[in-house]
Amino acid sequence: MAEDLVLDTAIRDWVLIPLSVVMVLIGILRYFVSKLMRSSQVPDPKIVKEGQVIVRARNLRAGANFIAPKSFRARRVYFCNEENGLLHMPKGQAQNAQAQMFSDPNMAMDMMKKNLSMIIPQTLTFAWVNFFFSGFVAAKIPFPLTQRFRSMLQNGIDLSTVDVSYVSSRSWYFLNLFGLRGLFSLILGEENATDDTQRMMQMSGFGFDPSKSLGAEKDSLDIIQHEWALPKFEQRAETVLKDLVR
Amino acid sequence: MVTKTEETQLNRLENQVDNGGGGAWEYLCLVKKLKVRRPDKVLRHGLSILNDPKKRSALGPDVWTLYEQVSIAAMDCQCLDVAKDCIKVLQKQFPESKRVGRLEGILLEAKGLWAEAEKAYSSLLEDNPLDPVLHKRRVAIAKAQGNFPTAIEWLNKYLETFMADHDAWRELAEIYVSLQMYKQAAFCYEELILSQPTVPLYHLAYADVLYTLGGVENILLAKKYYASAIDLTGGKNTKALFGICLCSSAIAQLTKGRNKEDKESPELQSLAAAALEKDYKQRAPAKLLLLTSALKSLKTS
Numbered sequence: 001m002a003e004d005l006v007l008d009t010a011i012r013d014w015v016l017i018p019l020s021v022v023m024v025l026i027g028i029l030r031y032f033v034s035k036l037m038r039s040s041q042v043p044d045p046k047i048v049k050e051g052q053v054i055v056r057a058r059n060l061r062a063g064a065n066f067i068a069p070k071s072f073r074a075r076r077v078y079f080c081n082e083e084n085g086l087l088h089m090p091k092g093q094a095q096n097a098q099a100q101m102f103s104d105p106n107m108a109m110d111m112m113k114k115n116l117s118m119i120i121p122q123t124l125t126f127a128w129v130n131f132f133f134s135g136f137v138a139a140k141i142p143f144p145l146t147q148r149f150r151s152m153l154q155n156g157i158d159l160s161t162v163d164v165s166y167v168s169s170r171s172w173y174f175l176n177l178f179g180l181r182g183l184f185s186l187i188l189g190e191e192n193a194t195d196d197t198q199r200m201m202q203m204s205g206f207g208f209d210p211s212k213s214l215g216a217e218k219d220s221l222d223i224i225q226h227e228w229a230l231p232k233f234e235q236r237a238e239t240v241l242k243d244l245v246r
Numbered sequence: 247m248v249t250k251t252e253e254t255q256l257n258r259l260e261n262q263v264d265n266g267g268g269g270a271w272e273y274l275c276l277v278k279k280l281k282v283r284r285p286d287k288v289l290r291h292g293l294s295i296l297n298d299p300k301k302r303s304a305l306g307p308d309v310w311t312l313y314e315q316v317s318i319a320a321m322d323c324q325c326l327d328v329a330k331d332c333i334k335v336l337q338k339q340f341p342e343s344k345r346v347g348r349l350e351g352i353l354l355e356a357k358g359l360w361a362e363a364e365k366a367y368s369s370l371l372e373d374n375p376l377d378p379v380l381h382k383r384r385v386a387i388a389k390a391q392g393n394f395p396t397a398i399e400w401l402n403k404y405l406e407t408f409m410a411d412h413d414a415w416r417e418l419a420e421i422y423v424s425l426q427m428y429k430q431a432a433f434c435y436e437e438l439i440l441s442q443p444t445v446p447l448y449h450l451a452y453a454d455v456l457y458t459l460g461g462v463e464n465i466l467l468a469k470k471y472y473a474s475a476i477d478l479t480g481g482k483n484t485k486a487l488f489g490i491c492l493c494s495s496a497i498a499q500l501t502k503g504r505n506k507e508d509k510e511s512p513e514l515q516s517l518a519a520a521a522l523e524k525d526y527k528q529r530a531p532a533k534l535l536l537l538t539s540a541l542k543s544l545k546t547s
Contacts, residue, residue: 020340020413049409050378053409055409063440064440066439066440067440068467081543153307184471230453230471233477234469234514237490238473238513238517240481241476241521242517244481
């Protein structure tokens, strides 16, 4: 390394600090805006019921051996019969979640709101950072790093000769965007921190289909063998009592 | 379910708070978390916090949940004025809240104004038809009025949607038993055993119901469940031991003359009797004579 770059203190005062402060303020603002826009969800009775049916069917599957064969068979018919069993889904009715999402305007609206509160400020701040602060070398990390960090730390500067430990202003923006969660959870309270990465995860895992899990539960309930455990319990009780009496 | 460690922690904290050692807020939090019911203590310590402006402001926004907790405890203790004051404060803070509306309904119930409470709940249910607490309160109103058929009706309606709620099943089972509708109660207990197969109390209650129903088949079944209750409690449950004795003698009586079916566990009755005698000898020697005569009459009959 020949000589170090000298960073102007004005860069610190006019780029580094304003950028961080603005990121924090935007995060807080976004929290309050999303709080304003959040509509209280009224759960759909059908979905609640389906969830409960699944729990109960699972209980039946797990505890089947604890009830008499007759009771078990009655319950299985109740859950699985082809006419009006709780787990039975008529073919036509089993619409997929995607279609349901589009048919329900409320749901789409909620998604829109979530997306808006996430994407719009991000694009705006990114444009703002690009416009005012592009091309600055804003900070220096006090330890050396390998070349692979170049794309992470020197986004926006296409110079291969600059040492990797220098951070460009655009990279500083990204670091703030993803790294301020801890600070937000301090300021706004533990569970209020707006976490973009987590929210993205939620978005991708959205296509949950209750009818599919109903069908799966029905299949597994159909095939289980009922082995009544209670007769064994009499012998076990005998051994327990033998130990006790002795 | 409250585990053993949690219970000891709770009791320790309660002792500390009762003796003026501080930690009242932690105690109240723990009570709420474990959902145990200690209204008198909650009322006393909660009020000591609420009446002290400095402590109250130190809680920040948590003070509102404390108001809620204290108001419910006050209603449990029939301190309706205190409850009313708490709810008033809450209402001032959250004028449109359904949670406060629920509290008001409960206050009406505590006063015994059933019709008004019912009306309040139904209007709340219109906004939010899936609030389990509201459904349960309606059942409670019917039960408090002694109107068991209505309570059963509400409970069934509730369970149609919330069918995995075992507490509701248990309530329904107990109501059925109190009305001597044993077949229905048996179904509820089966449901309970399914949801929590390792709780011996459900096995025991189910066995009781089956024994009461009568008939060889049911009593054989009852004996099996008494046996499982013995196994699950390690033979410590006196009622289950008595149940085995009663079932065995009933089976012997019913199958007299016919070839005996009960070959699976011939020793169970004598073992249960022996265990009972041992238990009585240790813990209630004065009543041992009573027991032996009772067991003898079971055997000879």
